Amino acid sequence: MSFSWTPHRFSGGALALDVANSVIMRHDDERRIDRFEAQGQMESFPKAAVNFCAERALFGDILPVRQENKSGFIDLREAIDGYFRARVLDRDADTLLADLLEAQSKVLRRAASSDGLDAATVHSTLRLIAMPDPDRMKICRNCGWLFIDRSKNKSRAWCDMAVCGNRAKANRHYRRKKEESAP
Numbered sequence: 001m002s003f004s005w006t007p008h009r010f011s012g013g014a015l016a017l018d019v020a021n022s023v024i025m026r027h028d029d030e031r032r033i034d035r036f037e038a039q040g041q042m043e044s045f046p047k048a049a050v051n052f053c054a055e056r057a058l059f060g061d062i063l064p065v066r067q068e069n070k071s072g073f074i075d076l077r078e079a080i081d082g083y084f085r086a087r088v089l090d091r092d093a094d095t096l097l098a099d100l101l102e103a104q105s106k107v108l109r110r111a112a113s114s115d116g117l118d119a120a121t122v123h124s125t126l127r128l129i130a131m132p133d134p135d136r137m138k139i140c141r142n143c144g145w146l147f148i149d150r151s152k153n154k155s156r157a158w159c160d161m162a163v164c165g166n167r168a169k170a171n172r173h174y175r176r177k178k179e180e181s182a183p
Helices: 015-020 041-052 067-088 094-109 117-129 161-181
Strands: 137-139 146-148
Touching: 015 041, 015 067, 015 117, 015 146, 041 117, 067 094, 067 117, 067 137, 067 146, 094 117
Parallel strands: none
Antiparallel strands: 137 146
């Protein structure tokens, strides 16, 4: 399967969330797609992140994850998703935080290059853990991605209004019209 990294794919608001969101339809086993499993996608992600990620000014150029560090990076991605998803859903996230910190430690111990995607993701994750207003992190009502709500009144419901917001509104309009035309 062929993908392109578009601005929508970086709608999380932080590099760590964009990495976690590299799994499409994460909680639907039949439709789940791990973009990093597709040939060349993990290697092309850093260049796209430099162009589209909300934190791009913090990291400058980002190098791909070294081949020997890829499995640890995937473990980090899953720990990021697990911890922040639990935190948004008000579930007990303490044990998941320990797992996340352990995954970060493993990435850094494996000599991740300081300008690599793995090190940048660790840095982004630490910024999110220390986020001054954790209620701004949300889960998209349409696709399930994690994102930071930067709206003035914290009312954003979708990761990206142009994609998920439009889909949700179109579905709602379709259902309403269908109900109106039903006998």
